[in-house]
Amino acid sequence: MSIVIGAAAAVFTGVGAGISIGMATGKATEAIARQPEAASQIRSSLLLGCALAEATAIYGFVIGLVIIFVQ
Amino acid sequence: MSNVQEAMNSSIQNKTAFTIPLLGGIPVAESVLVTWILMAIIMAAVWLLARKLKPDHPGRGQSLLEMGVGFINSFTKDNIGPHWRSFAPWLGTVAVYITIANLSGAVGFTPPTKDISVTAALALTSVFLIYGGMFRFRGLRGGFHKFAEPVPLLAPINVMEIAIRPVSLCMRLFGNVLGSFVVMELLRAVLPVVVPVVFSLYFDVFDGIIQTIVFVFLTALFTGDALQDE
Numbered sequence: 001m002s003i004v005i006g007a008a009a010a011v012f013t014g015v016g017a018g019i020s021i022g023m024a025t026g027k028a029t030e031a032i033a034r035q036p037e038a039a040s041q042i043r044s045s046l047l048l049g050c051a052l053a054e055a056t057a058i059y060g061f062v063i064g065l066v067i068i069f070v071q
Numbered sequence: 072m073s074n075v076q077e078a079m080n081s082s083i084q085n086k087t088a089f090t091i092p093l094l095g096g097i098p099v100a101e102s103v104l105v106t107w108i109l110m111a112i113i114m115a116a117v118w119l120l121a122r123k124l125k126p127d128h129p130g131r132g133q134s135l136l137e138m139g140v141g142f143i144n145s146f147t148k149d150n151i152g153p154h155w156r157s158f159a160p161w162l163g164t165v166a167v168y169i170t171i172a173n174l175s176g177a178v179g180f181t182p183p184t185k186d187i188s189v190t191a192a193l194a195l196t197s198v199f200l201i202y203g204g205m206f207r208f209r210g211l212r213g214g215f216h217k218f219a220e221p222v223p224l225l226a227p228i229n230v231m232e233i234a235i236r237p238v239s240l241c242m243r244l245f246g247n248v249l250g251s252f253v254v255m256e257l258l259r260a261v262l263p264v265v266v267p268v269v270f271s272l273y274f275d276v277f278d279g280i281i282q283t284i285v286f287v288f289l290t291a292l293f294t295g296d297a298l299q300d301e
Contacts, residue, residue: 036130038221048285051284051285055239055242059242062246062249065249
């Protein structure tokens with residue numbers, strides 16, 4: 001039972017990543033709409049920022065796996 | 072449903088491929104074996120592509136290679152600054168290895184970066200690059216002085232970053248590749264016909280390339296940060 005609660009708590013880190021990447025994508029699309037000629041630079045900044053923000057969610061996922069599978 | 076559970080369990084473990092029968096049996100992990108195969112493929116490709124290089128009328132392959140090398144050189148020069156020549160070949164090699172290792176999941180190998188030992192080793196090489204470069208290009212005193220820049224109050228954080236940066240590099244690459252691999256294994260256990268091909272385009276190809284870019288970019292960024300004076 002404590003394994004289930006632990007893994008569920010670990011996976012909740014995905015919420016932060018989801019919200020922040022959603023907001024970042026919104027700002028990026030606004031910026032592209034304002035200045036379409038900078039689109040490729042905005043896109044590469046967006047991808048880099050999303051990959052970095054995703055990392056915290058991945059840490060939670062790995063901890064969840066460790067909790068479930070390591071006795 | 073035991074199919075799914077079995078796929079889940081087997082995809083997380085690191086299997087031993089074979090055991091060398093010397094010195095009481097040295098187990099050779101699957102990731103090491105796949106890395107050997109990838110190394111053979113990369114070296115064969117390098118030998119084939121670099122065989123007839125001519126300075127006057129470059130063919131198509133040579134032009135592509137020159138574009139790739141020029142891209143890595145300019146990227147390194149932007150991020151590291153004046154000492155970029157020492158770092159560009161290493162960053163290019165790491166980029167090639169991690170890309171091919173991540174993409175090997177799409178063709179049927181188990182990606183060697185799924186093993187945390189491999190990503191930890193890559194992160195350790197990045198640490199040696201960053202702090203070795205810092206002490207080599209600034210001298211011993213200058214290297215220690217760099218920990219107290221920009222404000223001496225940040226010195227404990229700069230020292231802690233020696234440990235934090237490689238952990239984050241390692242876990243990011245490991246977690247992404249392991250997550251992609253587990254999802255692909257589960258998909259293959261449940262819907263083995265056409266669906267894995269479509270999802271493999273995102274999970275194996277796109278995610279693998281993005282993780283390479285992030286790893287190399289962060290290493291170059293940290294190295295440039297350690298070398299530059301501002």
